Amino acid sequence: MYQSNWRVGLPLALTTAFLWALLPIAMKGLISDMDSTTVTWFRFFGAALFAGAWYASRRDLQLGALLRGKLLPYTVLAVGGLLGNYISYATGLNYITPGALQVLIQLAPLLLLIFSVIFLGERFSASQWMGVGLVCIGLPLFFNLRIQELVEGEDREYLVGVGLVVIAAVTWAIYGLFQKKIVAQSRPQNLLILIYISGTLCFLPVSQPSSALQLDALGWGLLIFLTANTLIAYGAFAKAMGAWEASRVSATLALVPLMTLGLSAIIGSLWPQYIEVEPLNWISWVGAITVVLGSLLAAIGRGR
Incomplete structure (x- = not known):
């Protein structure tokens, strides 16, 4: 069925x-004219408006169950x-390049796997542990041109950006952990709509x-x-998972960091004033590919 x-x-x-590869590049171009909190608010507001209207028209929402009983603490932690x-x-994009962000955010699915082992009693296969090891090897290789200044604290802004992206990875893993518990008893769209509404109200x-x-035409286009982006990307992702093996979808999505690095290099060379391109040497590219391979192994190791 899947092959067909x-x-x-x-x-x-x-x-x-x-x-997903274009997401940080577009956001990087917009946050010079609009603060990151406002950009985030617009993302939640647009998703809440259009996705909420769609599911409400189909009478396919049941948000009440998420706000009572034993699901309530899971919901609070997943939304938060x-x-x-x-x-x-x-x-984090205020301080770090889009390419570096996409490589570093690969910690998120690894942390989710580790959290699942610790809190849900899941088990790692040998290939998944190998994937974790490859990511740990690949990250310092990717940042080899910046390691000295990061260790010595010379570039404090970049270090702040790295810290924020690590926080983004940890918080995504927390969301993923409790989302696993919630979707066993409620449809995924219920949680997503509640998150969109919560983000709109909180921010x-x-x-x-x-x-x-005050945005110009380019700014409006990026906004x-x-x-x-969230609606279209997640919609395509959901349909891909329904039409194809999850392992093959994961393998395709593992290319996102490399796609971001490539697109950043192309856009940076054609339009140098738009974004800062991460300085890369051949060791950096080896590191990026190693991180991608490690993330892929960790994601699909058990299924294979």
């Missing part, structure tokens, strides 16, 4: 990967985790939506893209 649907699953998985992930991810008091009025 690869013509559907592969394009959908590639669509998701491409959109993803909100923390969004804001730390966006704020509104500290955001400035009126700043969008619309970022607002739509």
Whole structure:
């Protein structure tokens, strides 16, 4: 069944990967004109508006069950985790390049696997442990040109960015851990809509939506893209998982960091004033590929 649907699953998985690869590049271009909190608020608001309207029209939402009984603490932790992930991810981009962010955020699925072993009693296969080891080897290789200044604290802003992205990885893993518990008793869209609504309400008091009025045409294009990105990417991802083997979808999505690095290099060479490109040597590329391979092994090791 899965092989017969690869013509559907592969394009959908590639669509998701491409959109996720472009996400930090587009956001980096916008946060120079709009603060990261406001950008994050618009992403939640757009997702809440359109996804909420869609599921409500189909009468396919049951949010009440998430807010009572034993699901309530899981819901609070899952919502808090993803909100923390969004804001730390966006704020980290103020200090770090999109390519470095995408490589470093690969810690998120690894942390989810480790949390699942500790708190859910799941087991690692040998290939999954090998994947964790490859990520641990690949990260210092990728950052080899910055290790000295990071260790000596010469570039404090970049170090802050690295710290924020690590926080984004940890909070995403917290979300993923409790999302696993919730979806066993509730449909995934219920949690996502609740997260979109919560993000809209939580970030509104500290955001400035009126700043969008001062954006130029490029800024509006980036804002619309970022607002739509979550809905389109996750929609394509869900359909890809339904049409293709999960291991093959994961293998395709593991290419996201390399795609971001490549797109950043192309955009940086054609439009150097738009984004800062991460300085890379051949060791950095070996490190990035090692991280990708490790993340892939850790994600699909058990299934294989």
